[in-house]
Amino acid sequence: MGRPSRQIVNLAAPAQPAPAADDALRAAAVVLGPMLRMLLASGVDYTRLAAQLKPLILEQARIELLRTGQADTDSALSALSGVHRKDVRAWRQGGLGDRVAHEASISSQVFARWVQDPLYRDRRRRPKPLARHGEEPSFETLARSVTRDVHPYTVLAELVRLGLVQVQMVKGVETVLPNREGFVPPPGSREMLDLFGANLSDHACAAVGNLLGQDPMLEQSVFADGITDESAQALSELTRKLWAQVRSEMIAEALRRHETDQGRDGATHRMRFGAYYWSQEPDLPVPRRHSAKS
Incomplete structure (x- = not known):
């Protein structure tokens, strides 16, 4: 006798149809373009990228199987991801x-x-200059108000390394001067890469969730074309002013709620709210170079 067929349980069609595979791939290619530029500039070639993609697609396939109530067997993972069972x-x-x-x-x-x-x-x-030591308000009391597990000197050294503060003598007092632009690590630093990954990942999660019919998340933009470089610069300055206002209000409310929620059941959620601005000249066609035939 043959093996009885497996029963299909707890499987239901998605509430919203997923995009067609070819359409999704074309959209992903547009998103991947800037990512590939960054990887190539960092010395990551196709071989290294392909090796990294295999565990990533398996991880996401496992999450999708569990999300839809299916067992994450080797066969199911292989069928969904296209990765060979031995891998x-x-x-x-x-x-x-x-x-x-x-x-x-x-x-x-x-x-x-x-x-x-x-x-x-x-x-x-605005964040004001602070005496490095002494009673509040000082940098020492600021650092200890956030954590007592890390010495204020260590926090200060990291902020100096990132170019976010300077330490100068002001009227005979060692003073910590903040960078008025906010927490912006230097280009190419590990901290900038961490922000890069976290910001774009959460942005993509919101966009993909909306695309797949999950609970709607805020993910919108304003765009225009046919404007001059002068207009683009003026709009860039406006976005920075608007972001400074919104950031201040959001930080205040987030801090208030974080302090209120400490020790409460269900205080396991996280959030991220951000903004970006991008402008560019029209893409110029790149002449195709034909290699000489041997």
């Missing part, structure tokens, strides 16, 4: 590669409190 087994033996959510760095938390706490701001609601 699936090797991936399991090497660990499931679950993503670990990284908390915001201590330096970014300290700078966020500096920006928002009225005790550490000037009359124009």
Whole structure:
């Protein structure tokens, strides 16, 4: 007698149809373009990228199977991802590669409190220069208000390394001067890469969730073409002013709710709210070079 067929249980058609495969691939290619530019500039070639993609697609395939109530067997993972079963087994033996959510760095938390706490701001609601030592408001008390596990000197050294603060003598007092532009790590730094990955990943999660019919998330933009470089620069300056206003209000509310939610059941959620601005000249056609035939 043959093996009885498996029963299909807990499977239901999605509430919203997914995009057609070819359409989804074309959209992904547009998104991947800037990512590939960054990878190539960093010395990552196709071979290294392909090796990294295999565990990533397996991880996402496993998440999708579990989300839809299916068992994440080797066969199911192979069928959904297109990865050979022997590679699936090797991936399991090497660990499931679950993503670990990284908390915001201590330096970014300290700078966020500096920006928002009225005790550490000037009359124009900007982070004010602080004496390095002494009673509050000082940098020492600012750092200790965020964490007592990391020494204020260590936090200060990291902020100096990132170019976010300067330490100068002001009227005979060692003073920490903040960067007025906010928490913006230098280009190419590990901190900039961490922000890059976290920001774009969460933005993509919101967009993909909306595309697949999940609970709607805010993911909108304003765009225009046919404008001059002067207009593009003026709009860029406007976005920075608007972001400064919105950021201040959002940080205040987020800090208030974070402090209120400490110790409460269900305080496991995280959020991210951001903004971006991009402008460019029209893409110029690149002449195709024909290689000489041997």
